[in-house]
Amino acid sequence: MKGGTKLxxxxxxxxATTKMSEAAIKEMTRCMNDYYGNPSSLYTVGQQAKEIIxxxxxxxxxxxxxxxxxxxxxxxxxxxxxxxxxxAAAIGKRKGKMHIVTSAIEHHAxxxxxxxxxxxxxxxxxxxxxxxxxxxKEDVKKxxxxxTCLVTVMYANNEIGTLQPVSEIGAICKEKGVLFxxxxxxxxxxxxIDVKAENIDMLSASAHKFHGPKGIGFLYVRKxxxxxxxxxxxxxxxxxxxxxxxxxxxxxxxxxxKEAEAGMKENAKKLTAxxxxxxxxxxxIPHSALNGDxxxxxxxxxxxxxxxxxxxxxxxxxxxxxxxxxSGSACTSGxxxxxxxxxxxxxxxxxxxxxxxxxxSEETTKEELDAAIKAVKETVEYLRGFSPVWRDLNAGKLxxxx
Amino acid sequence: xxxxxxxxxxHFRNPRNVGVIEDADAVGEVGNAKCGDIMKMYLxxxxxxxxxxxxxxxxxxxxIASSSMATELIKGKPLSEVRKLTNKAVAEALDGLPDxxxxxxxxxxxxxxxxxxxxxSRTGKKTE
Numbered sequence: 001m002k003g004g005t006k007l008x009x010x011x012x013x014x015x016a017t018t019k020m021s022e023a024a025i026k027e028m029t030r031c032m033n034d035y036y037g038n039p040s041s042l043y044t045v046g047q048q049a050k051e052i053i054x055x056x057x058x059x060x061x062x063x064x065x066x067x068x069x070x071x072x073x074x075x076x077x078x079x080x081x082x083x084x085x086x087x088a089a090a091i092g093k094r095k096g097k098m099h100i101v102t103s104a105i106e107h108h109a110x111x112x113x114x115x116x117x118x119x120x121x122x123x124x125x126x127x128x129x130x131x132x133x134x135x136x137k138e139d140v141k142k143x144x145x146x147x148t149c150l151v152t153v154m155y156a157n158n159e160i161g162t163l164q165p166v167s168e169i170g171a172i173c174k175e176k177g178v179l180f181x182x183x184x185x186x187x188x189x190x191x192x193i194d195v196k197a198e199n200i201d202m203l204s205a206s207a208h209k210f211h212g213p214k215g216i217g218f219l220y221v222r223k224x225x226x227x228x229x230x231x232x233x234x235x236x237x238x239x240x241x242x243x244x245x246x247x248x249x250x251x252x253x254x255x256x257x258k259e260a261e262a263g264m265k266e267n268a269k270k271l272t273a274x275x276x277x278x279x280x281x282x283x284x285i286p287h288s289a290l291n292g293d294x295x296x297x298x299x300x301x302x303x304x305x306x307x308x309x310x311x312x313x314x315x316x317x318x319x320x321x322x323x324x325x326x327s328g329s330a331c332t333s334g335x336x337x338x339x340x341x342x343x344x345x346x347x348x349x350x351x352x353x354x355x356x357x358x359x360x361s362e363e364t365t366k367e368e369l370d371a372a373i374k375a376v377k378e379t380v381e382y383l384r385g386f387s388p389v390w391r392d393l394n395a396g397k398l399x400x401x402x
Numbered sequence: 403x404x405x406x407x408x409x410x411x412x413h414f415r416n417p418r419n420v421g422v423i424e425d426a427d428a429v430g431e432v433g434n435a436k437c438g439d440i441m442k443m444y445l446x447x448x449x450x451x452x453x454x455x456x457x458x459x460x461x462x463x464x465x466i467a468s469s470s471m472a473t474e475l476i477k478g479k480p481l482s483e484v485r486k487l488t489n490k491a492v493a494e495a496l497d498g499l500p501d502x503x504x505x506x507x508x509x510x511x512x513x514x515x516x517x518x519x520x521x522x523s524r525t526g527k528k529t530e
Contacts (some may be wrong), residue, residue, distance in 0.1 A: 317415075336437040
């Protein structure tokens with residue numbers, strides 16, 4: 001990998017996290033050295049730190065066409081998702097509207113926050129997705145009722161990378177007068193977003209997905225929506241998120257986002273070509289299939305299922321070959337269930353078990369992908385070599401699905 | 403801290419007794435319906451002793467390592483002793499498994515017991 005790291009690794013797990021950009025690291029250390037003041041302090045050293053975060057707020061707002069007052073810094077995407085949902089739920093409850101529409105492929109930060117609301121008496125409609133992993137906007141329209149207080153549908157899926165019809169859903173929600181939140185953690189910094197044009201009321205983002213630091217993110221909330229607190233205790237973030245601001249991380253996030261925005265068009269073009277090259281290479285493995293729409297997906301995301309093998313053993317063997325990847329297999333989840341996203345697009349348990357996500361970055365090279373394709377082919381073949389499932393499939397005792 | 407012990411990784415990377423015994427005297431296949439892992443054990447039995455054993459596994463690192471270790475533990479052993487194999491013994495021989503992976507060692511125990519059951523039904527002999 002470029003950038004001076006000594007590890008001889010092929011890092012293909014950029015949907016999990018990205019390596020910080022040099023500019024972001026530089027900005028972070030600069031702030032640590034020079035702006036140690038508490039932004040709430042009234043003396044100069046404090047106010048200088050305050051200026052740093054306000055400049056960052058302005059820059060971040062500019063990237064998504066929001067106004068600075070609509071940006072709230074959080075500890076990351078999960079906190080932003082939780083706060084958006086709690087905010088909409090509180091508004092809904094006051095009006096007696098306790099119905100929320102979401103999709104079956106949301107991140108757990110959304111699904112689990114909604115599960116909690118369900119226990120508190122909210123009704124949740126989880127919309128199915130097509131076999132390509134995309135929410136149907138007509139389904140959203142049909143699901144909205146008089147007592148619906150929120151529609152929350154992600155911008156881009158974290159596992160299969162599919163881009164959702166956000167602006168269409170935004171238009172529907174605007175017409176129906178329902179709040180629309182989108183978890184854009186995988187999208188911000190990677191695809192152009194305009195909260196005004198797309199009628200987005202609330203949006204969550206996380207810095208470490210676009211080469212910024214971990215532990216920092218932001219929530220955009222359209223002006224006029226009363227934000228509910230998750231954390232009480234101070235006047236920070238206009239009283240909506242207590243806790244002394246993480247000045248270095250906030251500023252580094254803004255630097256990373258500006259950098260991502262500046263390179264977005266060029267990177268998307270380059271990555272799309274690399275992504276399609278990788279998809280083509282992996283498609284050469286028999287009884288495999290791409291998960292998610294082939295085109296309506298993030299330029300960086302590739303996700304495959306390989307029949308007859310299990311994902312965790314694939315990941316461990318790829319790690320031995322220096323390749324960092326991810327899987328939606330039950331065995332990697334810490335629970336016994338495979339990925340809810342793969343199940344939602346109709347992959348049965350056995351097939352969902354053998355999934356592999358490779359997510360690229362701007363630093364990924366064609367040579368790295370050639371090495372990855374070769375390694376995946378060899379490893380899948382090796383694991384199939386002693387898989388009783390593969391034996392039964394080949395013997396005709398089981399039917400091939402892929 | 404690594405996910406697995408060095409022993410688990412060794413048995414996962416270099417599984418012992420992998421493969422099939424075409425003329426096996428006993429075959430046991432079990433699956434964990436929930437997580438989806440599947441294990442198959444083939445035994446060759448001479449004089450009430452496991453003279454050879456092979457396995458095939460569809461599953462995670464700890465499932466493969468558990469199968470491999472289980473075959474090592476029973477190879478050359480009398481059936482009465484094989485019958486007493488527990489998942490705990492498999493996990494301990496691997497220097498432990500993460501809590502949420504203990505069911506992989508259970509699968510290994512079950513696969514061997516299933517093979518012994520198969521042997522009993524084929525021969526009418528008791529393996530207790």
